Amino acid sequence: MSDVVALGKAGVAIRKANDAGRGALIGYLPAGFPSYDGGVDGIKALIDGGVDVVEIGLPYSDPVMDGVTIQRATEVALAGGLRTRDVLSTVEKVAAYSDVPLLVMTYWNPVERYGVDRFAADFAAAGGAGLITPDLIPDEGAEWIAAADKYELDKVFLVSPSSTDARIAMTTANCRGFVYATAVMGVTGARDKPSDLAAPLVARVKSATGLPVGVGLGISNGDQAAGVAAFADAAIVGAALVKALQDGGPAGVRKLTEGLAEGVRREPRAPAVR
Amino acid sequence: MSTVLPDQFGHFGRFGGRFMPEALIAPLDELTQAWREAMADPEFTGEFERMLREYIGAPSLLYDATRLSDVAGSRILLKREDLNHTGAHKIRNAIGQALLTKRMGKPRVIAETGAGQHGVATATACAYLGLECVVYMGEVDTERQALNVARMRLLGAEVISVKTGSRTLKDAINEALRDWVASVDKTHYILGTAAGSHPFPAMVRDFVRGIGDEAREQSLALLGKLPDAAVASVGGGSNAIGLFTAFIGDDEVKLYGIEPGGDGFETGRHAATITAGQVGVLHGARSFLLQDEDGQTIESHSISAGLDYPGVGPEHAWLADTGRATYRPITDAEAMEAFRLLSKTEGIIPAIESAHAVAGALDIAKELGPEATILVNLSGRGDKDMDTAATWFGLGGSDE
Numbered sequence: 001m002s003d004v005v006a007l008g009k010a011g012v013a014i015r016k017a018n019d020a021g022r023g024a025l026i027g028y029l030p031a032g033f034p035s036y037d038g039g040v041d042g043i044k045a046l047i048d049g050g051v052d053v054v055e056i057g058l059p060y061s062d063p064v065m066d067g068v069t070i071q072r073a074t075e076v077a078l079a080g081g082l083r084t085r086d087v088l089s090t091v092e093k094v095a096a097y098s099d100v101p102l103l104v105m106t107y108w109n110p111v112e113r114y115g116v117d118r119f120a121a122d123f124a125a126a127g128g129a130g131l132i133t134p135d136l137i138p139d140e141g142a143e144w145i146a147a148a149d150k151y152e153l154d155k156v157f158l159v160s161p162s163s164t165d166a167r168i169a170m171t172t173a174n175c176r177g178f179v180y181a182t183a184v185m186g187v188t189g190a191r192d193k194p195s196d197l198a199a200p201l202v203a204r205v206k207s208a209t210g211l212p213v214g215v216g217l218g219i220s221n222g223d224q225a226a227g228v229a230a231f232a233d234a235a236i237v238g239a240a241l242v243k244a245l246q247d248g249g250p251a252g253v254r255k256l257t258e259g260l261a262e263g264v265r266r267e268p269r270a271p272a273v274r
Numbered sequence: 275m276s277t278v279l280p281d282q283f284g285h286f287g288r289f290g291g292r293f294m295p296e297a298l299i300a301p302l303d304e305l306t307q308a309w310r311e312a313m314a315d316p317e318f319t320g321e322f323e324r325m326l327r328e329y330i331g332a333p334s335l336l337y338d339a340t341r342l343s344d345v346a347g348s349r350i351l352l353k354r355e356d357l358n359h360t361g362a363h364k365i366r367n368a369i370g371q372a373l374l375t376k377r378m379g380k381p382r383v384i385a386e387t388g389a390g391q392h393g394v395a396t397a398t399a400c401a402y403l404g405l406e407c408v409v410y411m412g413e414v415d416t417e418r419q420a421l422n423v424a425r426m427r428l429l430g431a432e433v434i435s436v437k438t439g440s441r442t443l444k445d446a447i448n449e450a451l452r453d454w455v456a457s458v459d460k461t462h463y464i465l466g467t468a469a470g471s472h473p474f475p476a477m478v479r480d481f482v483r484g485i486g487d488e489a490r491e492q493s494l495a496l497l498g499k500l501p502d503a504a505v506a507s508v509g510g511g512s513n514a515i516g517l518f519t520a521f522i523g524d525d526e527v528k529l530y531g532i533e534p535g536g537d538g539f540e541t542g543r544h545a546a547t548i549t550a551g552q553v554g555v556l557h558g559a560r561s562f563l564l565q566d567e568d569g570q571t572i573e574s575h576s577i578s579a580g581l582d583y584p585g586v587g588p589e590h591a592w593l594a595d596t597g598r599a600t601y602r603p604i605t606d607a608e609a610m611e612a613f614r615l616l617s618k619t620e621g622i623i624p625a626i627e628s629a630h631a632v633a634g635a636l637d638i639a640k641e642l643g644p645e646a647t648i649l650v651n652l653s654g655r656g657d658k659d660m661d662t663a664a665t666w667f668g669l670g671g672s673d674e
């Protein structure tokens with residue numbers, strides 16, 4: 001597999017930022033929160049604020065990797081009647097608004113229920129770039145890997161501080177786009193202090209792959225984003241943006257995003273190791 | 275046959291596996307290894323058997339229920355798991371995993387509970403072995419089962435009321451998993467049924483299979499042959515797999531899993547996962563589950579809190595798929611009739627979960643006739659259910 005293919009759409013956007021001497025910023029918001037239209041507006045505000053890659057959450061009834069902020073937001077979305085097809089149309093609307101790569105973060109069952117190949121086809125047609133799959137490991141992912149390859153979608157699997165080197169090698173070999181490194185042992189949610197597990201994990205991932213590495217879980221402000229951008233290729237922010245949308249609407253999202261975007265541009269920054 | 279599955283990745287045919295965050299994969303691998311080594315170590319298995327014997331009261335009796343048999347039309351044998359310490363089969367799994375926790379050197383245990391039976395069993399095992407214990411319980415259930423909350427607290431456990439999602443068992447599992455992702459280096463998660471991610475379905479089976487192993491021996495001693503059928507209720511599937519495992523290779527023994535039919539299949543208010551669910555992924559494994567068109571989990575309904583779960587262990591999905599076991603629903607009303615019948619004919623008040631199995635056996639007796647012997651897993655006792663029964667039958671205090 002050539003490097004260009006493995007970089008995928010999200011990887012190209014991340015490397016573009018890295019080539020400009022900065023870290024990339026990846027922002028997450030769930031579809032359908034606080035309402036269908038409100039969700040679309042929130043995601044557009046992420047883009048206006050300067051994210052390099054967008055991560056749209058597909059709300060799910062049993063989100064075991066999420067802390068309370070994202071749980072509550074996705075509960076609101078589902079209580080509002082959000083359907084999988086509405087997530088796809090959210091992707092379509094945002095894709096019409098901007099060229100920023102759009103990833104969907106989804107627990108596995110909604111995709112399996114929709115039909116893996118059918119989901120990949122409809123998602124690609126809507127303008128989606130790929131999936132982040134927090135409860136699907138490559139070991140169980142043959143059907144998704146085949147569909148992603150067929151429709152040229154990014155496949156972002158997660159690595160964790162607890163992952164063995166062998167698992168990191170196997171997982172990164174199955175990724176396209178970037179590798180999602182979870183910085184803490186724990187669920188999503190803003191944290192006061194940065195994790196000291198993240199930098200060693202990124203170093204281990206970098207010794208296994210030339211793909212960009214994004215670090216997520218716990219980042220909530222520009223200072224923390226700057227700290228992560230010093231050793232990772234991309235900083236991933238979720239719960240803090242959900243909170244900003246909840247408290248300040250799209251304007252709040254835009255303001256926080258701008259602060260985060262400033263953070264990933266701070267000097268000095270370690271050059272990307274390829 | 276029974277020892278071949280799951281494969282090394284935890285697959286029972288197309289079911290099972292590991293649909294879990296990567297953060298838990300290495301810990302699950304370590305757990306798998308620790309469990310395999312423990313089961314091959316006579317010191318561990320000897321200690322487990324000693325605890326079953328001296329602390330739990332195993333082997334539980336096999337009881338020839340003659341008066342119930344007269345009504346049923348077949349000979350009914352009851353495997354008296356209700357006589358175990360803490361009143362249900364659940365304690366077998368709880369002490370097995372608690373002993374394994376000690377062996378792994380972890381000081382802390384977490385568990386989920388619905389009705390509180392598994393929570394009480396785990397709190398008991400932790401008190402017995404000196405482990406710290408935290409039990410997650412949906413807020414709705416802490417209100418419905420206040421007595422069991424008090425029991426767990428008395429036993430020294432911390433009970434955390436879960437206020438997200440549907441605030442019931444499935445959300446308690448979600449919250450326990452969230453705790454575990456953050457605490458796994460010092461904490462073992464004692465899952466309460468034969469479901470979830472590999473190795474849980476196979477490991478829990480190892481700890482509860484004594485039910486069937488004992489019953490098989492006891493049946494041979496009593497009858498000189500095996501029973502014609504073995505019947506158990508199915509929530510997540512532990513008491514049923516505990517009974518079935520010993521008989522899976524005995525083709526002449528029909529296996530029946532009784533699912534909670536709630537208000538009836540037509541009403542949509544039930545928890546009959548295999549009968550009415552579709553294949554999907556929940557809580558770490560592929561199996562049957564109650565889900566909507568979009569793969570969102572649907573809330574289940576059963577008068578029995580212990581059966582009120584929208585998923586089911588993957589081995590049952592596989593046994594259903596291959597036809598080795600048959601799964602059928604029993605409604606709340608049918609279960610409560612059997613609850614009363616067993617109380618009146620035998621002086622045994624069953625758990626409502628177990629009453630589902632008794633009701634299923636009454637139907638199966640009609641099909642198999644007077645020559646047949648039916649083994650029923652009486653998985654627990656009914657003390658915990660007396661409020662429900664008093665309301666259902668109008669057994670109030672005043673004599674009008």
Ligand SMILES: Cc1ncc(COP(=O)(O)O)c(C=O)c1O
Pocket residue numbers: 362363364389391392466467468507508509510511512513514579580581625627628653654655
């Ligand atoms: C007495 C009894 N029987 C059966 C069950 C159902 O669980 P399982 O299907 O794991 O045996 C429970 C669960 O709480 C129970 O307490």
